[in-house]
Amino acid sequence: MNSFFLGICLFLCLMILPCLYRAIVGPTVIDRMVAVGAIGTKTLVILILMGFLYERVAMFIDISMVYAILNFLGTLAAARYFEMEGEI
Amino acid sequence: MNIADAIAVFFICLGCFFFMTGAIGILRFPDFYTRMHATGKSDTLAVLLCLCGLAIHHGLCLDSFKLLLIAVFVFFANPTGTHSICRAAFRCGVKPWTKKENTP
Numbered sequence: 001m002n003s004f005f006l007g008i009c010l011f012l013c014l015m016i017l018p019c020l021y022r023a024i025v026g027p028t029v030i031d032r033m034v035a036v037g038a039i040g041t042k043t044l045v046i047l048i049l050m051g052f053l054y055e056r057v058a059m060f061i062d063i064s065m066v067y068a069i070l071n072f073l074g075t076l077a078a079a080r081y082f083e084m085e086g087e088i
Numbered sequence: 089m090n091i092a093d094a095i096a097v098f099f100i101c102l103g104c105f106f107f108m109t110g111a112i113g114i115l116r117f118p119d120f121y122t123r124m125h126a127t128g129k130s131d132t133l134a135v136l137l138c139l140c141g142l143a144i145h146h147g148l149c150l151d152s153f154k155l156l157l158i159a160v161f162v163f164f165a166n167p168t169g170t171h172s173i174c175r176a177a178f179r180c181g182v183k184p185w186t187k188k189e190n191t192p
Contacts, residue, residue, distance in 0.1 A: 001089075004097060004100075008100055008138075012104070015108055015111040016111075018112065018114060019111060019114055019127075022123070028177075030120055030173060030176070030180075030182065031120055031123060033173055034120070034173065037127065037170075037173075038127040038131055041127075041131040041134075041162065042107060042131075044135060044162070045134075045135055048138075048155070048158075052142065057151045058150075058151055058154075061154045061155060065154065065157070065161070068162055071165075072161075072165035072166070072168070075169035075173060076169060076172050078173075079169070079173045079176040080172070082177075082180060
């Protein structure tokens with residue numbers, strides 16, 4: 001079961017690459033925010049899978065809970081900033 | 089490899105499939121709104137499936153309840169974040185992609 005979790009972790013790391021490409025190339029600033037948001041959710045699942053791999057599930061679940069909240073707040077703050085800024 | 093692990097493997101593989109479609113969607117869609125459309129939905133569902141699979145694998149204890157708590161939080165937070173970004177983009181005058189323009 002551990003090797004399966006490791007395989008899923010590596011697969012998710014590969015899935016981050018298109019989002020990273022969009023974050024670098026993305027024509028507008030908002031595209032980059034979409035990419036960062038997508039990377040954030042993938043990192044959340046990778047974090048929990050690492051918790052299962054290291055047999056410290058309780059600790060990693062708390063870390064990923066904080067990470068999910070921060071990712072959400074970051075998205076909201078950036079959206080609010082760009083709404084007031086008025087240019088993309 | 090008992091039945092709980094088998095169900096967990098099935099859920100996690102389904103979740104990874106939706107992560108893949110989200111990543112492909114963010115890469116190939118022509119316009120901001122369509123990319124937002126791809127990541128907002130498929131990432132939320134993928135996180136939900138993966139976390140439910142892990143909770144099933146982990147059995148009945150406090151940690152699996154916390155896993156489901158994170159799943160419910162992401163289930164509410166991700167669409168809200170997607171909505172706020174889309175509204176900000178719409179108010180800043182980002183025009184949706186239309187067939188007539190057929191810009192790349």
